[in-house]
Amino acid sequence: MLEIKPLAGALGAEIHGMDLSQELGAENTLRLHKLLNEYEVIFFRDQDITPARQKALALSFGPLQTHPAYDTVEGFPEITILESTPDKPTKIEAWHADMTFREHPPMGTVLKSVIVPPRGGDTLWSSMTAAYEGLSYHMQKFLEGLTAVHDFAHGFKESLAEPGGRERLADAVAANPPVRHPVIRTHPETGKKVIFVNSLFTTHIEGLLPAESEAILSMLFEHITTAEYTCRFQWQPHSIAIWDNRSTQHKPINDYFPAHRRLERITIDGDKPY
Secondary structure, eight states: OOEEEEOSSSSOEEEESOOTTSOOHHHHHHHHHHHHHHHSEEEESSOOOOHHHHHHHHHTTSOEEOOSSSOEETTEEEEEEEEEOSSSOOOOOSOBOTTTTSSSOOSEEEEEEEEOOSSOOOEEEEEHHHHHHTSOHHHHHHHTTOEEEEOHHHHTHHHHHSTTHHHHTHHHHHHOOOEEEESEEEOTTTOOEEEOOOTTTEEEETTSOHHHHHHHHHHHHHHTTOGGGEEEEOOOTTOEEEEETTTEEEEEOOOOTTSOEEEEEEEEOOOOOO
16 A cells, blocks of 8 residues: 655655555556655655666656766666765855756656665755646736756756866757746646755846846745745665656755765756746
8 A cells, every 4th residue: 555654834744555566567657656746755765776766757857867976876877876976075055056067957856766875865856736726916026927058067067167078068068058048937737836056056137137037046045945944854775766857856864974975867858947
């Protein structure tokens, strides 16, 4: 029997009673999709799945994407390695949605834990649906007419500034020029409005003076971190998180240095935001 344990008021639920190491079948696949639409991010414990099963799980949602800047699991170019070690600590600390620098950002992500630190290393998620609904009516209407620019180079500026970084990422920068997305997008399955700018990749809002753009974005970046819109997940070995990249943002908590942490991520192709 499936047990659903909501984690917070706005989003997030732990799902028990579903074995992701096995073929899900049509009924469980449909239930998984419905749970994701309802809770926006869902979590599973004690799921020691292979890379092949992780890929199959992601494929049940749609075609897959690759990432231009990360190492990948051998034999699985779609599965990127998110790893932090004493020699190479993680650089990503900002709230963000994955890969919004693409014309078609991912619709979702499947992330599994491989190595977890003895303490710390949790991840936060925030509901952009709840964040939008928490804005005043007049602010909602003002934002719905605006377009923002998202840029790969902006999100990876620290890596680009490293010795040899610009050369290493030159192809990725060339292949991912800045793109334009609505500040408020419509979720294609639920029809709900969501905030679709993030502090990692969004550079500015078009049509506003620089000071105006900065002020609006700063307000939104702060607004989406409101505690009532968020949930927090503590990783354990063989945990899996599946989230809707269209309606959530997330932030790793880097409080475990110099411990070793390794997660493996696969992203699912999405549509052009509207």
